[in-house]
Amino acid sequence: MERLEVLKTYKIYIGGKFPRTESGRYYTPENKKGEQLGNICLASRKDVRNAVVAARKAFGGWAERSAFNRSQILYRIAEMLEGRKAQFIDELIFQGVSHKEANSEVEMSIDRLIYYAGWCDKINQVMGSVNPVSSSHFNFSVTEPTGVVGVVPDGSSSLIGLISLVAPVIASGNTCVVLSSEAMPLCSITFAEALATSDVPGGVVNILTGMRNEMLQPLATHMDVNAMAYAGNKTEEIKMLDESSALNLKRINKYQENWMNRDMQDLYFITDFCEVKTTWHPIENIGGATSNY
Amino acid sequence: MNRDKGMRKDFFFDPSNSPVVDKVGVEERVSRFQKRSIKKESKLQGLKMILNMIDLTTLEGKDTEGKVKQMCFKAKHLHDSYPGLPTVAAVCVYPSMVKTAKLAVRGSGVKVASVSTAFPSGQAPLEVKLTDTKFAVESGADEIDMVISRGRFLKGDYNFVYDEIAAIKNACGKARLKVILETGELVTLDDVRKASDIAIHAGADFIKTSTGKISPAATLQVTYTMLEAIRDYYDETGIMIGMKPAGGISNSKLALHNLVMVKEVLGSMWLSNEWFRFGASSLANDVLMQILKTETGIYQSGDYFSID
Numbered sequence: 001m002e003r004l005e006v007l008k009t010y011k012i013y014i015g016g017k018f019p020r021t022e023s024g025r026y027y028t029p030e031n032k033k034g035e036q037l038g039n040i041c042l043a044s045r046k047d048v049r050n051a052v053v054a055a056r057k058a059f060g061g062w063a064e065r066s067a068f069n070r071s072q073i074l075y076r077i078a079e080m081l082e083g084r085k086a087q088f089i090d091e092l093i094f095q096g097v098s099h100k101e102a103n104s105e106v107e108m109s110i111d112r113l114i115y116y117a118g119w120c121d122k123i124n125q126v127m128g129s130v131n132p133v134s135s136s137h138f139n140f141s142v143t144e145p146t147g148v149v150g151v152v153p154d155g156s157s158s159l160i161g162l163i164s165l166v167a168p169v170i171a172s173g174n175t176c177v178v179l180s181s182e183a184m185p186l187c188s189i190t191f192a193e194a195l196a197t198s199d200v201p202g203g204v205v206n207i208l209t210g211m212r213n214e215m216l217q218p219l220a221t222h223m224d225v226n227a228m229a230y231a232g233n234k235t236e237e238i239k240m241l242d243e244s245s246a247l248n249l250k251r252i253n254k255y256q257e258n259w260m261n262r263d264m265q266d267l268y269f270i271t272d273f274c275e276v277k278t279t280w281h282p283i284e285n286i287g288g289a290t291s292n293y
Numbered sequence: 294m295n296r297d298k299g300m301r302k303d304f305f306f307d308p309s310n311s312p313v314v315d316k317v318g319v320e321e322r323v324s325r326f327q328k329r330s331i332k333k334e335s336k337l338q339g340l341k342m343i344l345n346m347i348d349l350t351t352l353e354g355k356d357t358e359g360k361v362k363q364m365c366f367k368a369k370h371l372h373d374s375y376p377g378l379p380t381v382a383a384v385c386v387y388p389s390m391v392k393t394a395k396l397a398v399r400g401s402g403v404k405v406a407s408v409s410t411a412f413p414s415g416q417a418p419l420e421v422k423l424t425d426t427k428f429a430v431e432s433g434a435d436e437i438d439m440v441i442s443r444g445r446f447l448k449g450d451y452n453f454v455y456d457e458i459a460a461i462k463n464a465c466g467k468a469r470l471k472v473i474l475e476t477g478e479l480v481t482l483d484d485v486r487k488a489s490d491i492a493i494h495a496g497a498d499f500i501k502t503s504t505g506k507i508s509p510a511a512t513l514q515v516t517y518t519m520l521e522a523i524r525d526y527y528d529e530t531g532i533m534i535g536m537k538p539a540g541g542i543s544n545s546k547l548a549l550h551n552l553v554m555v556k557e558v559l560g561s562m563w564l565s566n567e568w569f570r571f572g573a574s575s576l577a578n579d580v581l582m583q584i585l586k587t588e589t590g591i592y593q594s595g596d597y598f599s600i601d
Contacts, residue, residue, distance in 0.1 A: 049592050056595075224594035247591065 013192035015054030016202015058203025063173035074117035145173035147226030365397030462496035489522035510540025539572025
């Protein structure tokens with residue numbers, strides 16, 4: 001008897017769990033050959049709300065982890081991706097990417113995670129500073145994560161665009177809500193499955209599939225979202241983002257990078273989602289001639 | 294309707310006659326209340342009603358006058374940047390804080406409720422419980438939230454429980470008496486029903502689910518069972534008894550489900566803070582955020598609301 005293949009249900013990822021969308025809806029994207037990619041959750045604004053709640057809840061714990069531990073966990077995500085490499089490549093090819101490109105996209109994604117894993121416990125060593133001030137204060141600045149970040153990758157890639165934004169955002173201790181590519185959503189959910197098995201606390205990364213024009217506005221206007229990472233060049237979306245950010249002065253960072261470029265990764269993608277905190281600590285002049293230190 | 298104190302009509306009240314509760318039936322019925330579609334305008338009205346039914350509560354060992362004053366301020370000024378909001382119904386505190394609270398809410402219409410009778414365990418002799426209650430009443434409490442002796446109840450000593458409630462009711466004077474059953478310790482719905490009947494017949498003005506110290510607290514199933522006891526008593530005597538679910542109701546959705554249930558079990562007469570209350574500490578902020586979301590269409594953040 002011929003065996004029937006078991007198809008995977010792609011569900012959204014909120015708070016470390018894989019619920020179906022609360023709306024109960026789905027859509028069926030197709031590849032260029034007209035083959036159906038699957039029945040994909042058509043998330044609603046209420047899913048956006050739930051995801052932001054989960055991200056906010058996870059923020060304190062994730063930001064308070066030691067930088068070294070965050071580094072270990074990012075590395076662990078990369079390990080999990082390595083183990084699922086074949087699955088990612090198959091999905092990319094199914095979604096219309098050539099065999100060669102699929103291979104290099106997955107490898108690039110893994111390497112990028114490793115790159116940002118390395119940065120976690122070095123951000124403050126490089127960006128932090130002791131500042132010279134003209135009074136008896138020990139004055140120092142450190143970077144802190146901004147908070148809950150809405151991540152909107154360019155929809156033209158399934159995996160690398162998403163990883164290139166998510167990795168620097170969570171490296172410093174932010175949590176995020178990610179809108180998956182409309183046309184190529186498969187890898188984002190498989191990535192969520194890798195996250196769920198890689199010690200990333202639930203809620204640190206939340207991934208929603210569905211229509212961007214339905215989810216972007218509730219995310220951009222949400223008072224509990226502190227920053228947005230937007231990749232792409234759609235004028236209308238950018239205008240809406242700029243207007244919505246005014247409500248609670250969200251930090252908005254826009255990118256138009258080619259993420260397949262190996263050099264498109266650096267510390268400044270991390271500090272885009274960091275705030276600088278400066279502390280004045282009253283103390284005797286440390287370097288002074290009469291100093292007791 | 295006023296209740297005749299001391300001389301009661303129901304001399305022959307017998308708790309063993311309390312009806313047996315069909316648990317599966319209750320669960321079925323309760324799940325229906327959670328599926329009602331509530332339209333935007335009704336939702337807004339419901340949310341404002343919920344605010345006005347809240348007993349804003351702080352019952353912690355670490356409570357201080359400062360904390361109580363802060364909470365009383367919040368009770369009067371829920372979110373001043375959005376005009377037209379009601380105040381909460383009452384603040385609920387320990388007897389030692391009643392004086393402070395009374396002074397802090399003076400002139401606002403917000404009532405002061407005090408827990409008493411060795412809250413939350415109730416493990417103290419009757420004299421101590423009476424003294425506790427009298428102290429709270431003399432300090433100015435408008436309402437007394439007493440706990441029943443669950444140990445004695447579970448032993449089957451129903452007369453003891455009945456007499457105790459009656460004695461406390463006597464000590465309350467003009468203050469309204471809420472009787473906390475602590476349903477999390479009674480476990481079965483049959484016992485919840487029995488305890489409700491005892492409390493109602495012994496003189497409770499309100500019956501209340503829980504102290505908030507034990508989980509599960511105010512589940513819809515338990516509240517439903519208690520509402521049925523109130524309904525049956527009303528059908529029999531024409532006397533209205535109030536209901537106060539407390540503990541675990543921390544979001545607007547659950548509170549709205551409760552309102553739907555009260556409306557459908559008891560009717561609109563109960564939809565005011567004279568007859569229905571929510572015992573909660575973090576519910577108010579969630580309701581406020583929902584009200585602003587409903588009005589503006591924008592999801593809100595706790596950063597812009599007062600700390601509980």
